Amino acid sequence: MKQTDVSLRPQDRARAWVIRVVLWVVLVVTLVPLLYVVTASFSATQSLSSASLIPHHPTLSNYRNVFQSGFLRWAWNSTEIALVVSAAQLLITSTAAYAFSRMHFIGRKYGLMTLLVLQMFPNSMAVAAIYAVLAKWGMLDRLWVYMLLLIGGSAFNIWLMKGYLDTIPIELDEAARVDGAGHFRIFLSVIIPLARPMLAVVFFLSMIGFYSEYILAGTVLQSPSNYTLGLGMYNLINTQFAQNWGLFSAASLLSAIPLALAFGFLNPLMAKGLTAGASKG
Amino acid sequence: MSMTAELGGERSANARRHPHRKIQWSAYGYMSPAIVTMAVLSFLPMFFTIYISFTDWNEMHFMNYHFVGWKNYIELFSKNNPLSTAFVPTLVWTLVFTFLSTTLNYFVGLVLAVLVNDKALREARLYRTLLIIPWAIPALISTLSWQGLLNQHYGQINALLHLFHIPAVPWLDTPLWARISVILVNLWLSFPYFMTVCLGALQSIPTEQYDSAAIDGTSAWQRFAYITFPNVWRVSLPMLIPAYSATFNNFNIIFLLTGGGPARASTQFAGYTDILASSSYKVALQFNRYDLSATISVVLFVMIGLISVFNMRFTNAFKGED
Numbered sequence: 026m027k028q029t030d031v032s033l034r035p036q037d038r039a040r041a042w043v044i045r046v047v048l049w050v051v052l053v054v055t056l057v058p059l060l061y062v063v064t065a066s067f068s069a070t071q072s073l074s075s076a077s078l079i080p081h082h083p084t085l086s087n088y089r090n091v092f093q094s095g096f097l098r099w100a101w102n103s104t105e106i107a108l109v110v111s112a113a114q115l116l117i118t119s120t121a122a123y124a125f126s127r128m129h130f131i132g133r134k135y136g137l138m139t140l141l142v143l144q145m146f147p148n149s150m151a152v153a154a155i156y157a158v159l160a161k162w163g164m165l166d167r168l169w170v171y172m173l174l175l176i177g178g179s180a181f182n183i184w185l186m187k188g189y190l191d192t193i194p195i196e197l198d199e200a201a202r203v204d205g206a207g208h209f210r211i212f213l214s215v216i217i218p219l220a221r222p223m224l225a226v227v228f229f230l231s232m233i234g235f236y237s238e239y240i241l242a243g244t245v246l247q248s249p250s251n252y253t254l255g256l257g258m259y260n261l262i263n264t265q266f267a268q269n270w271g272l273f274s275a276a277s278l279l280s281a282i283p284l285a286l287a288f289g290f291l292n293p294l295m296a297k298g299l300t301a302g303a304s305k306g
Numbered sequence: 307m308s309m310t311a312e313l314g315g316e317r318s319a320n321a322r323r324h325p326h327r328k329i330q331w332s333a334y335g336y337m338s339p340a341i342v343t344m345a346v347l348s349f350l351p352m353f354f355t356i357y358i359s360f361t362d363w364n365e366m367h368f369m370n371y372h373f374v375g376w377k378n379y380i381e382l383f384s385k386n387n388p389l390s391t392a393f394v395p396t397l398v399w400t401l402v403f404t405f406l407s408t409t410l411n412y413f414v415g416l417v418l419a420v421l422v423n424d425k426a427l428r429e430a431r432l433y434r435t436l437l438i439i440p441w442a443i444p445a446l447i448s449t450l451s452w453q454g455l456l457n458q459h460y461g462q463i464n465a466l467l468h469l470f471h472i473p474a475v476p477w478l479d480t481p482l483w484a485r486i487s488v489i490l491v492n493l494w495l496s497f498p499y500f501m502t503v504c505l506g507a508l509q510s511i512p513t514e515q516y517d518s519a520a521i522d523g524t525s526a527w528q529r530f531a532y533i534t535f536p537n538v539w540r541v542s543l544p545m546l547i548p549a550y551s552a553t554f555n556n557f558n559i560i561f562l563l564t565g566g567g568p569a570r571a572s573t574q575f576a577g578y579t580d581i582l583a584s585s586s587y588k589v590a591l592q593f594n595r596y597d598l599s600a601t602i603s604v605v606l607f608v609m610i611g612l613i614s615v616f617n618m619r620f621t622n623a624f625k626g627e628d
Contacts, residue, residue, distance in 0.1 A: 033426055037425075037426040038426065040424070040426055041424065041426035041427050041428075044421045044424055044426075044427055045427065047421060048418075048421060048422070048433050048437075051418065051437070052433070052436055052437065055436075055437065055439070055440060055494065056436065056439065057466075058451075058452070058455050058462075058463070058494075059439065059440075059443075061455060061462040061463075062451050062454075062455070064462075065454075065462070075462070075465055076462060076465040076466040076468065076469050116339065117339040117340045117343060118340070120336040120337070120339060120340070121336060121337045121339070121340035121341075123336055124333040124334075124336035124337045125337075128330045128332070128333035128336065129328075129329060129330050129333070130329050130330055130331070130333035130334065131329060133333075136337075140340075140344065142614060143344075143348070143349060144344070144348060145551065145610055145611075145614050146348075146352055146607055146610060146611075147348070147555075148347055148348045148351045148352070149557065150352070150355070150555065150583065150586070150603050150606055150607065151351035151352055151354065151355040151600075151603060152586065152587050152590050152591065152599065152603075153355060153358060153586065153589075153590035153596040153597075153599035153600040153603060154351045154352075154354040154355040154358055154596070154600060155351050156590055156591060156596065157358065157363060157590075157596040158354070160368075161368070173347070174347060176343055176347065177343045177344050177346070177347030177348050178339065178340035178341070178343045178344045180344070183340060208330075208332060208336075212336075233444065236444065237444040237445065237446035237447065239446055239557075239558055239561070239562065240557050240558070240561075240587060243587070243591065244587075244590075244591060254446070255446050258446070258447065258450050259450065259562065262450050262453055262454055263565070266454065266457060266460060267459075267460050270454050270457075270460060273450070273451075273454060274451070274454070277447045277450070277451055280444070280447055281443070281444070281447070284444065
């Protein structure tokens with residue numbers, strides 16, 4: 026590092042300083058709003074619109090109040106939904122990706138592309154149809170109905186997973202086949218263990234998406250006990266803003282915990298490299 | 307295309323080894339969870355939406371709706387109907403928002419990528435990490451937080467401006483400022499993604515190109531215009547066009563930041579910042595006009611379809627898909 030410093034020409038050094046100043050300005054503009062949310066979460070309700078980054082009367086009352094606001098219920102609902110739906114997503118994705126990667130059938134070549142194109146129209150665009158049908162059948166405001174709506178397979182995830190499965194050497198399949206394993210056995214005992222890094226990636230990406238889904242939650246769910254994080258937080262900030270801003274900020278920061286935990290658990294797996302060298306002669 | 311021709315075109319290891327392999331019917335079993343859930347949960351609602359758009363299914367005719375032909379479409383585009391005065395302005399704003407916001411996000415991401423990629427900047431890695439932070443926060447939470455920060459009376463942004471003796475800005479309360487806020491907040495949310503994509507593209511440019519350009523005595527600006535930009539453009543284009551269709555359909559940023567407001571005096575169906583996606587949602591859930599909402603969705607389908615065709619024509623996003 027030091028060596029490059031020595032070799033820098035004066036005009037390079039000047040340019041670096043111009044860039045630095047620009048980036049500092051960008052960083053301040055980007056990060057100060059975030060710090061304001063942190064500040065608000067520690068501020069008493071009275072000192073709301075202060076421009077200071079340090080709360081005048083630091084207090085933990087917002088964090089205490091969060092636990093009486095229904096926040097735990099919403100966060101739990103969202104976490105449960107994200108876990109269940111992502112797990113289902115994993116099952117749907119991995120079996121379909123296996124077929125596309127390893128089997129031969131009519132539609133293999135264009136099937137995935139067709140699905141990708143069709144999914145450019147997500148079912149959140151069909152809220153009128155979904156709401157009207159569920160209302161007619163009396164199935165609104167149920168968490169399991171909402172989960173079911175989210176479970177629909179994702180062509181993008183299948184595409185991602187198929188790309189990964191294609192990198193797993195086919196020699197491994199053939200070795201298993203020689204030992205008398207069928208497709209299901211190969212899928213379960215050879216492919217799935219080797220695809221764990223990609224399974225972790227798909228699980229985490231799905232989880233982020235479902236944890237903060239809003240549009241279908243707003244369509245299906247109605248009673249506060251069924252609120253997801255999105256619905257609960259939306260109501261919190263849109264009713265009596267002045268009273269609730271501190272509370273909302275505290276809840277925002279706490280709501281990052283489930284995703285941070287999931288990231289902590291999954292990151293070692295996601296970071297694990299490919300199966301390079303698995304079939305060394 | 308005949309089967310043999312299709313097989314001949316197969317490039318996967320599997321097919322290469324077994325050029326005339328039988329069709330494995332069990333493959334459909336492996337795909338059935340995906341196909342069935344997609345059909346029931348994605349495609350069926352889509353087709354049903356198209357169907358509803360040709361009926362009068364709303365609160366008044368909930369149990370006995372009728373087929374009404376093109377009536378909803380005519381209503382949507384007719385000028386004098388009080389329900390639809392906002393439709394054409396909303397359509398125009400959707401297009402303006404999509405174009406301005408995505409383009410701005412892309413170029414800010416590109417400029418930042420070029421800056422943090424500068425060799426003379428030794429602590430570049432630190433900036434890259436810090437600049438990615440907005441991406442790491444769930445967009446739902448940060449968009450709602452921005453709604454609070456931009457509140458005209460209590461928000462901390464106006465409090466900060468007050469320190470510099472700038473009068474309070476009605477960020478979310480007048481049509482023009484609300485639209486500017488939507489674009490700025492979307493920039494805050496999206497630039498890290500574009501910066502990351504562009505950084506990947508920048509790092510794939512072979513250094514020989516710069517070396518030979520330096521020998522030819524080019525200026526820094528020329529190198530940017532003739533080497534950096536064309537290369538980055540080529541690599542990032544397949545990402546850019548889907549980004550336009552994502553912005554086009556970005557319900558969350560609108561609904562969570564402004565709720566579509568400020569409201570129009572002439573109609574409740576769409577406020578000044580409402581895009582088609584958020585307007586369709588409101589019309590269905592707040593006014594129970596499923597027929598009209600479905601019609602707006604079909605217009606959305608058609609436009610996203612057009613963007614996708616454009617996407618496919620001008621990039622090779624799906625080429626080599628096998």
